[in-house]
Amino acid sequence: MSNHIVTEKLAITLQVYDPATTVNYRQYDDKFIQTKAYLHLAGKLSNLCQSFERPIAMLDVGCGTGRYFHVLTNVDRLFAMDYSENMLVQAQHPFREAEISMDKIVFKQGNFYDFDFENQSFDFIYSIGVLGEHTVFDRHVCNKLFELLRPGGKLFFTVVDLEARKTFKRKIMESLYPFVPTSIKQILDKRWETCYLTWNQLENIVSKQGFKTYQIERYASEDPKWKGVHLECIATKK
Numbered sequence: 527m528s529n530h531i532v533t534e535k536l537a538i539t540l541q542v543y544d545p546a547t548t549v550n551y552r553q554y555d556d557k558f559i560q561t562k563a564y565l566h567l568a569g570k571l572s573n574l575c576q577s578f579e580r581p582i583a584m585l586d587v588g589c590g591t592g593r594y595f596h597v598l599t600n601v602d603r604l605f606a607m608d609y610s611e612n613m614l615v616q617a618q619h620p621f622r623e624a625e626i627s628m629d630k631i632v633f634k635q636g637n638f639y640d641f642d643f644e645n646q647s648f649d650f651i652y653s654i655g656v657l658g659e660h661t662v663f664d665r666h667v668c669n670k671l672f673e674l675l676r677p678g679g680k681l682f683f684t685v686v687d688l689e690a691r692k693t694f695k696r697k698i699m700e701s702l703y704p705f706v707p708t709s710i711k712q713i714l715d716k717r718w719e720t721c722y723l724t725w726n727q728l729e730n731i732v733s734k735q736g737f738k739t740y741q742i743e744r745y746a747s748e749d750p751k752w753k754g755v756h757l758e759c760i761a762t763k764k
């Protein structure tokens with residue numbers, strides 16, 4: 527994918543997830559379990575796994591330290607991929623490792639956009655805190671995820687709710703935007719460049735993909751490490 531935001535974000539990912547930061551991230555997994563956000567996300571993942579009546583092939587996009595591996599059940603194969611090698615080192619011994627139900631996890635290092643898994647490889651794909659946050663979620667990404675799903679497959683992912691991040695000043699600037707000169711528009715466009723999405727933007731992408739069903743929900747997280755609002759999307763393929 528040649529999108530310049532993806533390239534910029536990948537460079538940031540390499541810088542941010544240095545060895546020390548990823549050790550801290552992994553250590554925080556033990557505290558994260560006390561948050562409502564953990565119960566909420568772990569519950570959703572667990573329910574989605576159990577909604578299949580057979581063992582399933584799964585893909586975790588941007589698995590990080592493998593924070594949720596222990597809640598996944600009914601799994602035949604799990605592919606866990608991440609761009610950060612340091613994160614993947616931590617994911618070798620993830621949180622609650624002893625409770626993990628699958629025999630084997632296949633780790634893949636790289637940029638999700640460059641991976642060419644065969645189409646219809648997975649029953650369930652999830653991605654938490656990655657798309658529409660650290661990297662782009664657009665119609666190409668949505669199409670790629672859709673194609674990777676088998677018929678009846680499910681996709682669960684979160685994006686950051688752009689509307690909830692906007693300050694009062696930004697909202698004023700947006701209302702003035704149509705009236706400012708092109709040079710100012712260019713400055714604002716650059717300043718506002720983001721992977722975050724509004725509800726309408728997200729729905730616009732997902733609704734056009736041809737999923738049998740999709741639902742979007744807002745979730746406000748009080749996790750001390752990340753306070754904010756996510757849009758959570760569950761979509762099912764025909």
Ligand SMILES: C[S@@+](CC[C@H](N)C(=O)[O-])C[C@H]1O[C@@H](n2cnc3c(N)ncnc32)[C@H](O)[C@@H]1O
Binds near residue numbers: 588590591636637661
């Ligand atoms: C905030 S962490 C979330 C990790 C994990 N999903 C969780 O919920 O704890 C974001 C992760 O996305 C990964 N990531 C960002 N861009 C990526 C890309 N283009 N391809 C694969 N992984 C990516 C980062 O390396 C990082 O591990």
